[in-house]
Amino acid sequence: MTERTSLKNISRLINDSHLPSNITEKLICDLLKITPEKLFLDKDKIKLSADNLKKFKQIEKEVLSGIPIQYVLGKCSFHDREFTANDSVLIPRPETEKIIEIATRFIESRITNYLPAAASRQRMQAGELRINTGFNILDIGTGSGNIIISIIKDCSGNPIIHNSKFVIQPFASDISPKALQIAKQNARFHNVENKIKFLKSDLFSNPKLPKKFDLIIANLPYLSPEETKKLPFEPALALNGGKDGLELIAKLIENLPEKLSKNGQAILEIGYKQKNSIIKMATKKNLKTKVLKDLGGYDRYAIFSIDK
Numbered sequence: 001m002t003e004r005t006s007l008k009n010i011s012r013l014i015n016d017s018h019l020p021s022n023i024t025e026k027l028i029c030d031l032l033k034i035t036p037e038k039l040f041l042d043k044d045k046i047k048l049s050a051d052n053l054k055k056f057k058q059i060e061k062e063v064l065s066g067i068p069i070q071y072v073l074g075k076c077s078f079h080d081r082e083f084t085a086n087d088s089v090l091i092p093r094p095e096t097e098k099i100i101e102i103a104t105r106f107i108e109s110r111i112t113n114y115l116p117a118a119a120s121r122q123r124m125q126a127g128e129l130r131i132n133t134g135f136n137i138l139d140i141g142t143g144s145g146n147i148i149i150s151i152i153k154d155c156s157g158n159p160i161i162h163n164s165k166f167v168i169q170p171f172a173s174d175i176s177p178k179a180l181q182i183a184k185q186n187a188r189f190h191n192v193e194n195k196i197k198f199l200k201s202d203l204f205s206n207p208k209l210p211k212k213f214d215l216i217i218a219n220l221p222y223l224s225p226e227e228t229k230k231l232p233f234e235p236a237l238a239l240n241g242g243k244d245g246l247e248l249i250a251k252l253i254e255n256l257p258e259k260l261s262k263n264g265q266a267i268l269e270i271g272y273k274q275k276n277s278i279i280k281m282a283t284k285k286n287l288k289t290k291v292l293k294d295l296g297g298y299d300r301y302a303i304f305s306i307d308k
């Protein structure tokens, strides 16, 4: 066997690659469009064509230079779905996934509040009862659109929310036109482009946004300028939250009493050292705050409502 042919053999390629084997395997699956299970079963049989080998070497070079694999491949995974990603958007992080669960539970609770009796809930699940009220959601700093798209997809798969015909009107905004382009592309890919209104906006500045929202979600930049420098491949606009990472969050909190509807809620992802400062800011604005931890045990999600 010549060196060239031996390199085409997948098992040899995994051994010879300078990347960790799990990353090499992911790249091979992506190149050959096969599942990890197929690769596991057939890695001694499958061979890479010369063309694919060339592509693999190029990708390997880029990953070894430090470029995040998601940017090299142009896609990432979030909440079990695939999203396009490039260097105009933040690579969605696993800790952000919990926001989808918090938001969906809130929407569900709003619906069941309308119909507290178990019998009514059963009728609603069967599609016999429908709620005719609007519910505005705004995802600020939508980036790749990962949060709002996941919420809308999960809501349509949730029998209580789906069958209630609760009219959800989702808005997604970003200050970056390039990020909005990616978000729209992802919405198209997930068949929700006609459901979500995407708008360029600096926080709430776009006059086309409704005056009030029932649910506001924001994973705004929350790193300090020094922390931002440690992530050179992702857009600073998505990471740098100004002094102590808190400048944009402070502006957002300032606006919440005016922008939240009476029983509305705002869910923010925050830096793990920001809890106390954020509670102080929110209390000054008469907002009730609850902080939840991520899976690593860090304070990560601030939930605000209007203190009545």
Ligand SMILES: C[S@@+](CC[C@H](N)C(=O)[O-])C[C@H]1O[C@@H](n2cnc3c(N)ncnc32)[C@H](O)[C@@H]1O
Pocket: 089, 090, 091, 092, 093, 096, 140, 141, 142, 143, 144, 145, 146, 147, 173, 174, 175, 176, 179, 201, 202, 203, 219, 220, 221, 222, 237, 238, 239, 248
């Ligand atoms: C941390 S990223 C979050 C991206 C995505 N929502 C996620 O969770 O993966 C923050 C996003 O906020 C946007 N952004 C920064 N400043 C903003 C502002 N003043 N108003 C609206 N969006 C802003 C950035 O362009 C970026 O897409």
